[in-house]
Amino acid sequence: MPYCPQCHVEYQPGIVECADCVIPLVEGTPQFCHNCREFVRPDDTFCDNCGVLQQELPSDDTPECENHPDRNAIGGCVICGKPVCDECSTRHNGRIFCENDNHLSLHQGFVVAYTTSTDYEAEMIKANLEGASINAVVFNQHDHVYFTNMGALAMVNVMVPRSQLEEARDVINALINEEGLPGDEDDEKENA
Ligand SMILES: [Zn+2]
Ligand SMILES: [Zn+2]
Ligand SMILES: [Zn+2]
Ligand SMILES: [Zn+2]
Structure with missing residues (x-):
C-alpha cells in the first residue's frame, strides 16, 4: 500500500498524493524503529530519533564502528551521526551518543x-x-x-x-x- 513519507498515513492503491501533506506517496509499508517506534525512511541506516541501527539492512551494508573497523556499529550518534560499537557509545534515554561528551550535553x-x-x-x-x-x-x-x-x-x-x-x-x-x-x-x- 502506498503511504505518505511525512505523516505516515497509508492510502488505497492507485492514490499517488497525500491529501493532507500534498506530497507524493511512496510504495510499501511504513517502517518504525524497533527501539523507539519512530518512523524511519526505508533507506535510513540509523533511526533519526534514537540512532539505533535498523535491522533490515543486508549484513554487508552494516557500517563498522568508526574507532574499531573490525566491529559492527550498533548505531550512530544522534548528534554527529558517527557509527559506534557498543563500547564506544553511551546510551541516554534510549538514544545513542558517541564518546564525545559534548554530544550528550548538546543533545540536552x-x-x-x-x-x-x-x-x-x-x-x-x-x-x-x-x-x-x-x-x-x-x-x-x-x-x-x-x-x-x-x-x-x-x-x-x-x-x-x-x-x-x-x-x-x-x-x-x-x-x-x-x-x-x-x-x-x-x-x-x-x-x-
Ligand atoms: Zn501526509
Ligand atoms: Zn529509534
Ligand atoms: Zn557524536
Ligand atoms: Zn568502537
Whole structure:
C-alpha cells in the first residue's frame, strides 16, 4: 500500500498524493524503529530519533564502528551521526551518543531546526541564524567515512538552542520563502 513519507498515513492503491501533506506517496509499508517506534525512511541506516541501527539492512551494508573497523556499529550518534560499537557509545534515554561528551550535553540543550543533504544549504542557514543572534551548530554525516559512500542520502543537521527554536524556525521559514528552498517538514521533533 502506498503511504505518505511525512505523516505516515497509508492510502488505497492507485492514490499517488497525500491529501493532507500534498506530497507524493511512496510504495510499501511504513517502517518504525524497533527501539523507539519512530518512523524511519526505508533507506535510513540509523533511526533519526534514537540512532539505533535498523535491522533490515543486508549484513554487508552494516557500517563498522568508526574507532574499531573490525566491529559492527550498533548505531550512530544522534548528534554527529558517527557509527559506534557498543563500547564506544553511551546510551541516554534510549538514544545513542558517541564518546564525545559534548554530544550528550548538546543533545540536552539543542534541537534540530533544519535537516538538509547539502553542506552549502546548511552553512547558508547557519550564517543567517547567526545573523539573527542564534547560536547555530552544524552536524554533518559527510564527516564520517561510512556516509561518504551514500552521497546525497547523508544528512546535515542544523541545531539551535532549545530556547531559540521558535525564533530559528521563523528565520528559516523566511529564508525558504525567499530562496525557494525545498520545504522543511514542520513536525515538531521532541527530543525530551
Ligand atoms: Zn501526509
Ligand atoms: Zn529509534
Ligand atoms: Zn557524536
Ligand atoms: Zn568502537
